[in-house]
Amino acid sequence: MRLAVALGGTDWGRSGIGTYVRAMLPRLTRGLARTGGRLVALGTARDFAAYDPELVGAERAVAPAVVDTPALGASWYLARCGAHARGAGADVLLLPAANRRVALRPGLPTVGVVHDLAQFNVPDKYDRLRTTYVRWLLPKALRSFEALAAVSQATRGDMVSFLSCAPERIHVIPNGVDADRFALGDGAGAAWARERLGLKAPYLLYLSRLEHPGKNHLRLLRAFAASPVREDHQLVLAGADWGAEQLIREELQRLGLQERVRILGYLEDGLIPGLVAGAEALIAVGLCEGFGLPALEAIAAGKPVLAARAGALPEVVGDLGVLCDPLDEQDMAAALTRVVRDEPLAARVRREGPGHARQRSWDRTGDDLLALCRSVGGVR
Template identity: 25%
Template sequence: MNKILINALLVSEKSSGIGNYGYNLINSLDRLDLKYDISSLVQKKIESNNIDIQIKQCSNRYHRILYEQIPLRRNYKNYDLIHFIDYSSPIIAINTPFIVTIHDLSFYKYPETFNYGSRRIKQILAPISIKRSNKVIADSKNTKKEILSRFNINESKVKVIYPGSPSYNKIEDIRKLEAVKRKYGINQDYILYVGTIEPRKNLLRLLEAYHNLLKQGIKEKLVIVGKKGWLYEDIFKKVEELGLDKQVLFLGYLPEKEKVALYSGAKVFVYPSLYEGFGLPPLEAMSCGTPVVVSNSSSLPEVVGDSGIYVDPKRADSIAQGIYDLLDQKKLREKLSLLGVKRSKKFTWEKSIKNILEVYDKIL
């Protein structure tokens, strides 16, 4: 039986983005009767019946990267195929065939939204991973297009496989919703954002847009859910500068159940990101029946389709108008809620895993 290792070290106790991708990949594979001997390297305990879960705790991202580049590299020879869920293949070439999932190239498109260390590491490792890999999996058509425009590789080497949507459903039990709202001091209707707090997510313009909406008389609070990323200090300074301390709630990283409750209870979900490789939070919100306002750029139109309101992420007034239109029109919210639930069902991990296993099959 061929042996496969999934390097999913970004799966940790507070996973977001790529870490969530890895977690869902592992869980979805574990449900199947596999013809491969699959192991996965992660940073937290995962219950598994069919996959060998190997845990390696790393103190920070630099510790993780160093471990991947030196000690872990020696182990790759013990496998027939490696799947990197991020651009983390070793700088010193390995003989084992490997696949890399590329989620986005934001560090090229918006380098100013990364700190210097993170940007340089990604710009070094991404070309190596893409060029040496046997196959590149891209999260979206937009990501594939950008890979092909930047790197001199054959179009057939890159396969688009959309991630699946989590199995979220709208929570209808008002008592459960109110319990979570009380816990976090939410005592009125609210606009919700979920995602890492970092410049690429465009929260500075969201705060400006929200400030303008308050001037127009809206009463909803702005609730921001997600852990701090990098270069987040200006975001908190902007809240103070605009005098929004009482209107904007930063709740940090939340457990899945509480996050689903907040999605379900939100009047509007807003995601004005400058750039996304896929864009999972809007899909999560749509699964819960919450109407979404998203950027009209990168991969987001692929995900949201005709089920949301699109705005120009580089204009605070456009973001404000998109939010206002949804807040002001109940029938539009109801329409997009239904369309969003329907749209979210197109993205399943069953489909994703089927396509990923086909990639494994062709290499092995």
Template identity: 25%
Template sequence: MKKILIDAVSLLSPLTGIGRYTYEVSSRLQKLSTDKYEIFFNYGYHSKELYGLSNNQSTAEQKAKKLQLFIKKFPFFKKISRYIYTYMARFYQTTYDLYFQPSFIPNLNIKTKKLICTVHDFSFKLQPQWHPKERIEYFNENFDLVKKADHIITGSNFTKQEIIDYMQMPQDKISVIYHGVNHGLYKLYPQNELQETKAKFSLPKKFLLFVGSIEPRKNLLTLLKAYNLLANDEKGELPLILVGFKGWENQEIMQEIEKNRDFIRYLGFVSDSELAHIYNLAAVFIYPSLYEGFGLPPLEAMACGTPVIVSDVASLPEVCGDAAFYVEPTDSIDIKNKILAIAKDEKLREELSQKSKAQAALFSWDKAAQEHLKVIESLLETRF
């Protein structure tokens, strides 16, 4: 039985984009390949246990997540830990048939016959100011290691073209595999099933929703500026609710939220089931991101039948199709006008809701995992 190693360090932190992708694909690859491949996960040590969403965490998972949480508090430790993690791989004796790095940069000290890397976007290159300094240093020093991959996976044709442009990689070494939606979770719920979540967070009857990390890349300052152009009675009719992991460089954003706490609330990081309920309860979802290699939250909102406003840039039009209301993300007046237009037009919201559900149905993690498995099989069938 051939051995596959999947890097899973992203599963030691709260699941944002890359962690979500890693978990959803890995959990399905485990089920799809039990009779053909033996799958291991790399957390700095190798294990057959997939960490992530279980409430019954093993002792090993609890310890690993506590250590990761401690390391992330200190940029110096985080930087050093990357190098320790890379170096320690030299001491593992197992040679894997395939090593899959779902988060950009592979560890070339891992002994493997074939290598797959996923490149999600080029924000580190195009907008380095959006990232912590230590991350940019690490990417600048190590990103070229991705070129060692036998194959590259990416989440959109938009990013595939960037890979070709910035890395000069041949097209036949790149596969576009769209991310998915967990349709068992992100779906329409009966109103009675939503009431506990609504009460827990004291959610208003009608509200505008943003979901994503609170950091510069998500363009929240422009969204807040646009929202503040609304009259107070308009804000009162459509309060703004923000949900997501507290990222970095967000002091100014948090100050703006605090100054407008009568109309704007930040709920922080919520559970997956709570998030699905909040999508259902929202009147409108807005995602004015400046740059995305894919963009999961709009698709999750669509699966819940929520009308969606998104930026008209990067991969977002490719993913959202004709099911979204588009804005120019640097134009606060355009954002304000689109918020008002959709908030006041029930017919438009219903039309977008129907289109949203149909668009989201095109994307699933099951399909994504099957496409990943095809890439893996094609490489493992190639003679070493």
């Protein structure tokens, strides 16, 4: 089987979806090779540069550079992606970011992976043009695919509720975690990250792009200001700016938190495991996370998680963290205090977290995704 994997909409590896694609590409390539198959990556020169280490052994079918722009890229995928895949000799098309890029009438069996539908749960997430695309074109395309994969039960439920996708065609294939990178007791990695980033005080880590309102930073800042943990902990915000950094800095100044909150911006991937290992706890309070990969990575490293009682976070975190109402700042403030002060919880996460995470390996995700692609292509 020749499997075409489209790289559009995956943020050139700089997001949770990018992490997913980095994990899937080599595993799909190896899995196909075991039975004489081949992976064909569809993308621009920029896509190929971003994923070059993961594309060893794969063929490449180059798309025009205009595909890198959001509006024109979405249009190209709608109209041309299927033909591009067929021209590369593909038997099956895989769209690993199908909540962002889809193909209309692709002309070959197609599998779409949906990570979240936050745009239906978070008001004002997108402008009018993107909202039209998401509400009208995206559902039409997804309903035409031979199979769909959702990364969580929560996302599957949203696909049924908001897109009217047939439940029997949606396969839940959860994300995985690299348990070797996010390991319990990585003191050396934590010390290295602290030194590189100039972190001295104990800190709580929110690993998320700076996006308003979806990632909920402003409520988190107000909750942190109201919690006693601000006296002996820093709050560290790590992630690329998606238009909210100025709002966040203004709120920091209003609350007088400039000395207690660090904004690190986008960090190279090699720093993340050490940053997680050095944290007292990880925070994940987005209004609608389709999975919440940083939460699983923290649990793998034995760190408790403060998570929103929304989206997929409750199913990812289970009882290895503290849940809060992401719209209630008082509830969030109380949860911040508990996740730091609850020693029995911290001990249980150190004891049970690594085993919990090992049940969700990227190898298992890759095997299940490849099996789904084979099934729609009529290959066993």
